[in-house]
Amino acid sequence: MKKYLKNFNFTCGLIIVITLFLMCIISLFYIPYNYTEMNYEDILQSPSIKHIFGTDNFGRDIFSRIMQGSKTTFLISFFSVLISSTIGIFLGSFMGYYGGIIDKVFSKFIDVLMAFPSILFALVIISVLGSNITNTIIVLGILSVPRFARLTRSSFIQGKNLDYVKLAKIKGVSNFRIIFVHMLPNFKMPLIINASFSFALNVLSEAGLSYLGLGIQPPEPSWGRMLKESQNYLQQAPWYVFFTGFIIFILALGFNLLGDGINDILEEK
Amino acid sequence: MNKLLEVRNLSLTFSDDDNPVLKNVNLEVKNGQKVGLVGESGSGKTTLGLSISRLLPSKSKILGGEIFFNDSNILKLSEKDFNNLRGNEISIIFQDPMNSLNPLMKIGNQVIEIITKNLKIDKKSAKNLVLSTFESIGLKDPEYVYNSYRHQISGGMCQRILISMAIICKPKFLIADEPTTALDVTIQKQIIEILNKLSKENNMSLLFISHDLAIINNISDYIYVIYKGVIVEHGKKENIMFKCKHPYTKQLINSIPKMENKGKKLSVSNRLEINNLDYKEYLCPFRSFCPNKIDYCYKQMPDELEIENEHYVRCFNY
Numbered sequence: 113m114k115k116y117l118k119n120f121n122f123t124c125g126l127i128i129v130i131t132l133f134l135m136c137i138i139s140l141f142y143i144p145y146n147y148t149e150m151n152y153e154d155i156l157q158s159p160s161i162k163h164i165f166g167t168d169n170f171g172r173d174i175f176s177r178i179m180q181g182s183k184t185t186f187l188i189s190f191f192s193v194l195i196s197s198t199i200g201i202f203l204g205s206f207m208g209y210y211g212g213i214i215d216k217v218f219s220k221f222i223d224v225l226m227a228f229p230s231i232l233f234a235l236v237i238i239s240v241l242g243s244n245i246t247n248t249i250i251v252l253g254i255l256s257v258p259r260f261a262r263l264t265r266s267s268f269i270q271g272k273n274l275d276y277v278k279l280a281k282i283k284g285v286s287n288f289r290i291i292f293v294h295m296l297p298n299f300k301m302p303l304i305i306n307a308s309f310s311f312a313l314n315v316l317s318e319a320g321l322s323y324l325g326l327g328i329q330p331p332e333p334s335w336g337r338m339l340k341e342s343q344n345y346l347q348q349a350p351w352y353v354f355f356t357g358f359i360i361f362i363l364a365l366g367f368n369l370l371g372d373g374i375n376d377i378l379e380e381k
Numbered sequence: 382m383n384k385l386l387e388v389r390n391l392s393l394t395f396s397d398d399d400n401p402v403l404k405n406v407n408l409e410v411k412n413g414q415k416v417g418l419v420g421e422s423g424s425g426k427t428t429l430g431l432s433i434s435r436l437l438p439s440k441s442k443i444l445g446g447e448i449f450f451n452d453s454n455i456l457k458l459s460e461k462d463f464n465n466l467r468g469n470e471i472s473i474i475f476q477d478p479m480n481s482l483n484p485l486m487k488i489g490n491q492v493i494e495i496i497t498k499n500l501k502i503d504k505k506s507a508k509n510l511v512l513s514t515f516e517s518i519g520l521k522d523p524e525y526v527y528n529s530y531r532h533q534i535s536g537g538m539c540q541r542i543l544i545s546m547a548i549i550c551k552p553k554f555l556i557a558d559e560p561t562t563a564l565d566v567t568i569q570k571q572i573i574e575i576l577n578k579l580s581k582e583n584n585m586s587l588l589f590i591s592h593d594l595a596i597i598n599n600i601s602d603y604i605y606v607i608y609k610g611v612i613v614e615h616g617k618k619e620n621i622m623f624k625c626k627h628p629y630t631k632q633l634i635n636s637i638p639k640m641e642n643k644g645k646k647l648s649v650s651n652r653l654e655i656n657n658l659d660y661k662e663y664l665c666p667f668r669s670f671c672p673n674k675i676d677y678c679y680k681q682m683p684d685e686l687e688i689e690n691e692h693y694v695r696c697f698n699y
């Protein structure tokens with residue numbers, strides 16, 4: 113752990129992610145202002161002691177809305193990474209381990225998925241299924257499956273020729289146990305790195321979808337939609353767009369740094 | 382003695398346009414016999430061991446031949462039937478003991494897996510069996526080893542653990558692929574002693590693979606010499622060590638350091654790598670380097686000739 117903390121990228125990333133995650137946790141219990149109630153006396157106030165990030169066009173505290181929005185962001189990113197990693201790891205490990213026809217069929221399937229422009233895919237699915245949190249999670253989850261599957265597949269293709277894997281086969285250990293007990297724990301690092309990058313990507317994609325009006329519906333605040341709304345007040349209230357954009361940027365940066373840091377540390381070894 | 386394993390005319394390749402890695406290999410192991418397979422690295426020894434245990438990488442292709450174990454054709458058995466053989470009757474030890482253990486699993490758990498699969502006993506007695514096997518193979522503190530991870534123990538201990546793992550279910554046949562190459566000399570000697578003892582006590586047949594004829598000499602009753610995928614000579618240990626015929630075997634024997642040659646230069650064969658096309662035809666693989674080559678060597682592969690009882694050679698000089 114010491115070695116990890118010495119790495120600048122890793123430590124920065126960790127601090128950013130933990131800070132924002134704490135904010136998300138705190139928002140479960142306490143948010144300074146009501147984030148839906150409109151308050152026409154306080155419209156578009158600049159940042160002050162009272163409203164540290166200022167207020168928006170309905171006089172709502174921007175910081176409170178960002179706090180509330182962080183719940184959505186973390187919820188969506190977490191569950192979409194969970195879905196994509198689970199499916200991707202299962203698929204990839206079977207493809208890599210068994211090879212042959214299983215590998216061919218799913219490789220083609222994944223190629224097709226990757227060939228599809230992701231924003232188009234999201235547009236189609238969400239227009240058909242309707243826009244809500246669950247569907248956003250599903251769409252973002254499916255979109256990251258190929259990267260997890262490919263990564264796992266390549267680890268397993270190399271890994272199945274390792275001596276201890278061959279030995280496990282000789283011992284008569286079941287394929288299932290070889291895959292999940294003998295092999296997977298040894299190949300977890302690249303997957304963890306990829307999960308961290310996927311988190312960053314999903315934060316941005318969720319914001320992107322909400323920005324297009326395909327994500328979370330009002331009155332629930334979402335960072336992406338806040339960014340869109342803030343655009344209209346770019347001149348009167350530049351802090352609105354600044355803080356909203358900054359928070360999205362910083363969270364994505366945090367996860368990217370985290371992934372980079374782990375990668376650096378592993379390469380040093 | 383009865384035949385336990387018989388490899389018949391086995392040919393194998395890793396890619397169609399390359400030279401086969403094994404060419405018409407014939408090999409026999411009898412019950413309780415200790416067979417040595419010697420040849421320089423790259424000659425296909427590991428590949429032969431892996432084909433017997435059916436652990437070849439999927440890109441390999443068997444061009445022809447059969448492998449019989451106890452009269453059943455291994456290459457034709459279903460995965461399930463073969464899994465019953467593997468571990469229970471055929472076992473293998475790999476060259477690199479460190480890489481043969483999973484870094485993230487406790488040693489004990491890795492050994493116990495093979496027992497729970499092959500012997501029907503409960504966890505407690507399985508653990509006791511592991512501990513007593515560790516002890517019998519010269520591991521000092523079995524309980525400590527049982528609860529350790531790979532990085533906590535030495536290479537010699539690792540190899541002992543792998544041997545325990547290989548013999549704990551009392552297999553009839555053990556393939557040891559350079560089990561001592563990664564170890565230092567004193568440990569090498571101990572490992573050889575253990576294998577000799579185990580083979581005797583359990584009437585276990587052994588296929589001992591090494592590039593080092595001196596080690597092979599210490600452990601085997603019968604020796605096969607392989608060069609570039611061709612068995613060039615085989616015979617009883619005494620016949621190979623004292624009366625070898627094939628020019629390649631002679632070179633191997635001359636390269637063993639001996640007391641009476643102390644101070645003299647070792648004979649080292651100087652060879653240029655010949656191009657791949659050269660191997661492609663089915664010809665003696667040693668012809669380009671051979672001091673006694675004749676025109677015929679470039680025309681066809683010599684047949685195996687029985688020079689004397691239990692001594693065969695593939696060379697046109699005889």
Ligand SMILES: Nc1ncnc2c1ncn2[C@@H]1O[C@H](COP(=O)(O)OP(=O)(O)O)[C@@H](O)[C@H]1O
Nearest residue numbers: 395402420421422423424425426427428429438
């Ligand atoms: N997985 C593989 N893919 C391609 N070629 C291989 C593979 N394994 C071994 N070979 C080739 O087969 C030949 C014999 O290798 P091997 O059986 O490991 O020899 P040895 O054990 O005698 O050193 C070598 O020329 C090697 O390049």
Ligand SMILES: [Mg+2]
Nearest residue numbers: 426427476559
């Ligand atoms: Mg080898």
